[in-house]
Amino acid sequence: MPEEITTVGVVGLGTMGAGIAEVFARSGCQVVALEQTDEQLESGRAHMQQSTDRALKRGKLTEVEQAQIMGRVRFVTDMDELGECDLVVEAVVESLEVKQAIFQALDKVVRPDAVLATNTSSLSVTELSSATAYPHRVVGMHFFNPAPVQRLVEVIATVVTQPQVLSAVEQLARKIGKSPVAVDDKAGFIGNALLFGYLNHAMAMYESHHATREDIDTAMRLGCNYPMGPLALLDLIGLDTAHQVLDTMYRQGRNRLHAPAPILKHLVTAGLLGRKTGRGFYTYEEAHSPVVVDDAQTPSTDSTARGGRSLARAGVVGTGPLAAEASHLLTASGLEVTHVLDANAGLHQLASVDLVVEAVADDLDTKTALFAELDTVCREGAILATTTSSMTVIEVAAVTSRPHEVVGLHFCDVVKPSQVVEVVTSVATHPEVSEAVRSMVAQGGVQPVSCKDRAGFLVNALLIPYLNDAVRMLDAQYADADDIDLAMKAGCALPMGPFEVLDSLGLDMALMVQRAVFRETGEPEFAPEPLLEQLVVAGYVGRTSGRGFREHPDT
Numbered sequence: 001m002p003e004e005i006t007t008v009g010v011v012g013l014g015t016m017g018a019g020i021a022e023v024f025a026r027s028g029c030q031v032v033a034l035e036q037t038d039e040q041l042e043s044g045r046a047h048m049q050q051s052t053d054r055a056l057k058r059g060k061l062t063e064v065e066q067a068q069i070m071g072r073v074r075f076v077t078d079m080d081e082l083g084e085c086d087l088v089v090e091a092v093v094e095s096l097e098v099k100q101a102i103f104q105a106l107d108k109v110v111r112p113d114a115v116l117a118t119n120t121s122s123l124s125v126t127e128l129s130s131a132t133a134y135p136h137r138v139v140g141m142h143f144f145n146p147a148p149v150q151r152l153v154e155v156i157a158t159v160v161t162q163p164q165v166l167s168a169v170e171q172l173a174r175k176i177g178k179s180p181v182a183v184d185d186k187a188g189f190i191g192n193a194l195l196f197g198y199l200n201h202a203m204a205m206y207e208s209h210h211a212t213r214e215d216i217d218t219a220m221r222l223g224c225n226y227p228m229g230p231l232a233l234l235d236l237i238g239l240d241t242a243h244q245v246l247d248t249m250y251r252q253g254r255n256r257l258h259a260p261a262p263i264l265k266h267l268v269t270a271g272l273l274g275r276k277t278g279r280g281f282y283t284y285e286e287a288h289s290p291v292v293v294d295d296a297q298t299p300s301t302d303s304t305a306r307g308g309r310s311l312a313r314a315g316v317v318g319t320g321p322l323a324a325e326a327s328h329l330l331t332a333s334g335l336e337v338t339h340v341l342d343a344n345a346g347l348h349q350l351a352s353v354d355l356v357v358e359a360v361a362d363d364l365d366t367k368t369a370l371f372a373e374l375d376t377v378c379r380e381g382a383i384l385a386t387t388t389s390s391m392t393v394i395e396v397a398a399v400t401s402r403p404h405e406v407v408g409l410h411f412c413d414v415v416k417p418s419q420v421v422e423v424v425t426s427v428a429t430h431p432e433v434s435e436a437v438r439s440m441v442a443q444g445g446v447q448p449v450s451c452k453d454r455a456g457f458l459v460n461a462l463l464i465p466y467l468n469d470a471v472r473m474l475d476a477q478y479a480d481a482d483d484i485d486l487a488m489k490a491g492c493a494l495p496m497g498p499f500e501v502l503d504s505l506g507l508d509m510a511l512m513v514q515r516a517v518f519r520e521t522g523e524p525e526f527a528p529e530p531l532l533e534q535l536v537v538a539g540y541v542g543r544t545s546g547r548g549f550r551e552h553p554d555t
């Protein structure tokens, strides 16, 4: 073990390697950055230059600091140049063979006491280390994308990694401003094991035309305050890397939710790898550019038309905060609103409105009884909207004589007040009705997204299974709630960790959605986690009950 790690080698200057080299150079380490060819080396250098240019522009670096950072990096194509390194981090393509070959070659070049680290996302660090003559000096050092921004580094020791190597790497991670989390050598570790199920699910949704790519991404950005939507994130990660990660995780864990969505393979085969090639799910100004440009799939921006329907007067039924939010939205969109608090007595006031939004208890009997009543009271042609979270729109619509006039209007539950509202089209909903409601939402200053009538609609369908996966990981004692929350916040820049979300959203509400998703798909991997079920039975439903995954004594 070197006394102190001051010189670091980085092998592979692609999406991750260039960022990792920058991180070490920023913290004062001397960096030797290796690529295969002069052309790839130049591309890696340009990547670092662009990244530090952006930091300079944002005032996060001075010109002098930028020059010092770039000056600390020696760009090379000859592996012998790594001889003086105390630590070498490999960040080449996610292939066991390629990575093992690199470790074998490094064995002949670096000092026997130098540490070898892999940035693999999903391969077994133990298997990789078996390729070297000194496996005790091998660790996983898993950075997140973009490496200069994300604070998390997962540090993975194998059964033979020397404890001093692990602690030196953890110490180094802190020195370079990262938060290390030690995890066992299991495919996907914490971050990717949870993230990639969600990303794969989003791709499957897109592929099945559940919603447009723009609506899927907007729904997660605004509905959960995520920094990026899942499809844009996949483009950033690189679709080839995403495919390799999912494929490895699937082969290791046989979790069907990790079987790569077919569209991913198609895009990779077509050479559409995401930002790095200028096209993936979206089209970019040029390779490596973050600027999305219009393409054939870009929807038209005309959201002002109300689909030929003129909506002037609306009604809201319900007493809770959701009814108040619906009423506020309708008023903001310019409608004259009648708010009926007592569904048993006041419905006659809605006889001539153009649209009714119900926000009564999310229970099938209550909702169907109300819809049957509204159907008799409201004029022909009036639109009826349900705010249900846990049932399908068609279940409610079917009790009326006008299922084509019934639509879902789902206010997302994580961020309050909702920044995004899902407009849900059932098998019967007339497109003109959905369009009219979508444009009403937009005119009310809230972002509408459209989706099909499937359990969980859009945001909950993507969010809740990911939370359920986190519960499974906790129950398996792979990591504790604090480390899992930290991993998702510091590694993926999510505003809250999964257990924070569960406690705030309500475990009962999450369970209800998870059950609906499981019932609809029959997919065993979507089965609600027993730990979640039992906490709900025990009455530990989160903040509102004073206890969920954590204690909340003040509530």
Ligand SMILES: NC(=O)c1ccc[n+]([C@@H]2O[C@H](COP(=O)([O-])OP(=O)(O)OC[C@H]3O[C@@H](n4cnc5c(N)ncnc54)[C@H](O)[C@@H]3O)[C@@H](O)[C@H]2O)c1
Pocket (backbone or CB within 6 Å): 011, 012, 013, 014, 015, 016, 017, 034, 035, 036, 040, 090, 091, 092, 093, 094, 095, 098, 102, 119, 120, 121, 122, 142, 143, 144, 145, 236, 237, 238, 241, 245, 276
């Ligand atoms: N992309 C992500 O979001 C992300 C996040 C965390 C970890 N990772 C992991 O980081 C690693 C790299 O992924 P990436 O997305 O940066 O891939 P990438 O395809 O963008 O870059 C890989 C680079 O490695 C270089 N390379 C390949 N063989 C080499 C060799 N023998 N010597 C020197 N350079 C070589 C390639 O020229 C390329 O520039 C993978 O293990 C991946 O799982 C990726």
